[in-house]
Amino acid sequence: MGSANGRKSIFITGAASGMGRETARLFHGKGWFVGAYDQNAEDLKTLEGELGADNCLIRKLDVTDKKDFEKAVAEFGAATGGKMDILYNNAGIGAGGFFDEMPFEDSLKVVHVNxxxxxxxIHSGIGLLKAxxxxxxxxxxxxxxxYGMPGIAVYSATKHAVKGLTEALSIEFRRYGVRAADVLPGLIDTPILPEGVAANAPKEGMFRAIPPMDVAKVVWEAYGSDKLHWYVPPELSELDKAAGNMPELVREQIATTGPIAKAIQDAQAALEKAKG
Structure with missing residues (x-):
């Protein structure tokens, strides 16, 4: 098990692949000590080999298990001298399909993880963040x-919840000098996407396929900033504004025409193909 030895440290969930793995790589390259956590122990082990055992702490973690999360944070704190410069809550799962046609257990699983x-x-890590x-x-x-997206209604709802929680905590945690922020990625080319979605994505526009390293770079930028919401790509901020100002118009654009509707249709078609 590695030790921070005075280095800054980041605790990353969902670190075995995609955005989490790229973030681990980026921060390691910046000289940080990395705590990498995921359900996929095999891919975590290859990440450890890449970063070097002295530069990281890897551990299998089910983020829905509060007691195990607390234990993981305690182990991390023991390796960092009771510090945590960044807690990156990145672990997430997706499940696509019409809400009424999905097994309810699948919807609950998305809520529990996301x-x-x-x-x-956050509840487990706030002590180290405060310190x-x-x-x-x-x-x-x-x-x-x-805006709530059809075909991924429950996933979308969990991400709205995350956004609202972040906004509230960005105010509450000021009394500790702890900042809170989030990233709102678009179509990121990671394993969470159904097969074929990234390949069929538009080549330009807000729903083009984005490499996960672009999100990792945002995590790095966010550490030196007081910005609340980070959009990847940045054009997504315009959709957020439109959804707040003209929700009925955005509803019709998503449902009937335009690049958003096409991206959703492509994703749903790819999902059906993946189901066989």
Whole structure:
């Protein structure tokens, strides 16, 4: 098990692949000590080999298990001298389909990982964040937190919840000097996407496929900023504004025409193809 030895530290959930793994790589390259957590122990082990055992702490973690989360945070604190510069709540799962046609258990699983998991992470990690000057509580929300998206209704709802929680905590945690912020990624080319979605995505526009390293770079930028919401790509902020100002118009655009509707249709078609 590695030790921070005075280095800044980041605790990352969902670190075995995609945005979490790229964030681990980026911060390691910046000289940080990395705590990497995921359900996928095999891919965590390859990440450890890449970063070097002295530079990281890897551990299998189910973010829905509060007691295990608390234990993971305690182990991390023991390796960092009781510090945590960034808590990155990134773990998430997706499940697509019409709400009434999805097994209800699948919907609950999305809620437990994407929202309860975030609550577990922040509640477990706030002690170390409070003990670390300039610390940041950072969470992965989603472009689907701009407007509720058909075909991923429950996933979208959890990401709205994450966004609202972040806004509230960004105020509450000021009394500790802890910042809170989130990232709202669009179509990120990671394993969470059904097969074929990224390949069929538009080549330009807000729903083009984005490499996960672009999100990792935002986590780095966010550490030195007081910005609340980070959009990847930045054009997604316009959708968020439109959804707030003209929700009925955005509803019709999503339902009938335009690049948003096409992106959703492509995703649903790819999902049906993946189901066989």
């Amino acid at each position: 929202f309860i998991g975030v609550l577990n992470g 670390t000057p300039g610390s940041l509580c950072f969470t992965t929300s989603s472009s689907s937190a701009t």
